[in-house]
Amino acid sequence: MSEEVFKKLAEVQRKLSKRVVEKPLDISKIRTVGAVDVSYRGELARAAFVLCSFPGCELLKKRVVEVEVRFPYVSTFFFLRETRPALVAIGRKKPDVLLVEGHGKAHPRGYGLASHVGLVLGIPTVGIAKRPLRGAPEGSWVKIGRAYVSVGHLVDLPSAVEIVKALSRDGYPLPLTIADRLSKGRLNGHLEE
Template structure:
């Protein structure tokens, strides 16, 4: 699947942005994953709708194989969106992954939709070069001599984000879109709203089963 990832811009006009996130308990014996997708107006970032899904009995949590656990549920949430996004921000890595197929790339290939990986921690590689504690500072994330993503400081004093190619988007374009959608927060608006929606999906599922 990693061989199917397109690491350059291959999309048309972006009118609708998407955000994708999943929520689960690492040691939940039911292996339930709660996923959410949100749609936003690309110009104003106003919410345009959301879709959610929960599924039990999938793969257990295995580092490096998160896509196989989360993507089936994220794809179900995508199908429930009232309007489909032209570009999706995914809470997780894209090509900044030991196999080049993090959850953002995995989802992009499965849906054949442009995706950006926006992760909050490093899975592989290390940040190299000068990386000051100033907003908009950036430094390459390097693994085995290759740049696999970019560390981006979105706010002073905040931990950086790690932006990487998901699918059908170049790294430069991915960074530009993340910076464009920050609104003064640590997280870009699409993944911030998706995180909140995933929490709502999880709580709603708990209320139903409880």
């Protein structure tokens, strides 16, 4: 893809970032938390979605799918590669809050994978990453254990932090740890349960 195409895509990200809504969540009303993660094997993306109770982290549902990769890995344009596999894995089940393995507003253009998935689904999303992106706005993330937490959509940063703290085990949110292991084939997850 040409540099001109990436410039246009970057502009689209900036425009979409203006549609991201930050607002406090009433944590007492959260009953379910979903988590989605995507791993790759050649030209296949293996996406895993888990649905857990909140705050107890009881596993309620898991789903693993494999889909063909349609976009190459390009730093800061991750949403173009991972949105489709993530959405296929999530299916029709919409949790009260969704944890996405990827940045939200902690992105150089203020619009990462977590923001995009949240905007597409119209649900509160929290971005969780293992490292910050260079050029992310100051104050756009908080580190909790090994997780860099940011606003995805329909949540503010204090609410996102509270949710992640409640779900963290061994320095990382347990639902995402399970989704990560499923996506990498480290847990049995062939079927929707």
